[in-house]
Amino acid sequence: MSSYCDRCERHFSSHFAYCQHVRDSANHNVCDDCGIDFSSWRGLKEHWVQDPDHDYCQYCNEHFPNRSALIDHYYEDHHYCETCNRVFKNEHGLHEHNRQRHEDRYCVSCKRLFRAESNLRSHLNSSIHQPKDVPCPFHGCDMTFVSKSALILHLESGGCQSGVDRQKVNRYVRDMDRNNIITDPSRLLTGGDDTVDYIATVGSWNGRAYECVLCHSQFKALSDLNRHLTSPRHQSKIYKCPLSTCGVRFRTLSALCQHIESERCGIMKFQAVRNTLDNMLTGVGRIAYY
Incomplete structure (x- = not known):
């Protein structure tokens, strides 16, 4: 049985010949999955790119079984921004895009994009970008740290040769913070014993x-x-952010210090808070006697 191609205005002696014509002719560009025949390759390609049912890489002209496989391909073989769903020609193009579009989450020197602004701040405050210029004050311990919170965490962990641990840190702060600037005054109801x-x-x-x-x-x-x-x-959350509009509570002094250093709530703008922490950490060598 003969067949006729309306687009090309040609007769074919059989349906098989017609199908072969559709497959080989530049006038026919068929999406096998959808059964749609496009008059140009560009039309078919745009269909694959824009239709969410097709997981297609237009740069490699390759289909993938699902979206996850396509994204993996983008990361492995291209320069891809998942946030904007854009592929760039080279690493420099992606770098400039991240620097301008995602500056609040992008470390320019490391060329790393973080999921949140707080993650970037933590990265910039880490030993990768900050010098370890906060020494442990105890004799025999030569460790240095990038921040005061890191020093306090070192002491709380019990890893310091001085024998200081979290309980000694808590007792020291309890005696130093008599105005309850960073500690919960309700701890006095239990006689100040904050650790179980x-x-x-x-x-x-x-x-x-x-x-x-x-x-x-x-x-x-x-x-x-x-x-x-x-x-x-x-353990009880005996520490608190001194800012009344914040009020976040913490179980350890190091966690509170990390919160303050992150400047998440702007508490470091207050001189009284800085003075309290500085005075407390200036006398940190006395913790060993608590």
Whole structure:
């Protein structure tokens, strides 16, 4: 049975010959998935690019099984901004795009784009960009840190040769902060004892793992559970941001210091807060005696 092509105004002796013509002719550009015949290659390509049902890379003329596979391809073989869904010709083009369009989340020197502005701030305040010029004040410990919060975390962790740990830091702050600028005054109701010691035994085994009775997290080893219990996870939030409009609370002094250093709420603009922290950290060497 003969067939006729309206677009090309040609007769074909069989349907097979007509199909071969459609496949080979530049006048026919068929999307097999959608069954649509375009008169030009450009029309077919625009269809693949714009139709959300097609996961198509126009730069490589290649289809992918799903969106995730296409994005992986963009990252591996091209210069791609997922936020704007744009592909650039080279690394410089992507770099300039990020520098101008995403300056609040982009580290120019490292050429890294972060998910949030706070992540970029943390990165810029890390040892990658900041010198370690805050020394540990204790004799025999030669460690240095990029910030005061990092120093306090070092002490709270119990890793300092001085023997200072989180409990000693808390007792020191409790005695120093008599006006309750950064601590919760309600701690006085318990006699100032801000830390509770939890210890797990073999009785914590639930048949599958060692389980925390407070949050029901599970651990393979009893030692892992006890490390979890000695962490600040289940301690009271005795520290507070001094800014009344903020009011965020923290379990550790280092966490409060990180919050202040991040300038997230603008508290560092207040001289009284800086003085309180500076005075407290100036005498940090006395913590060992608490």
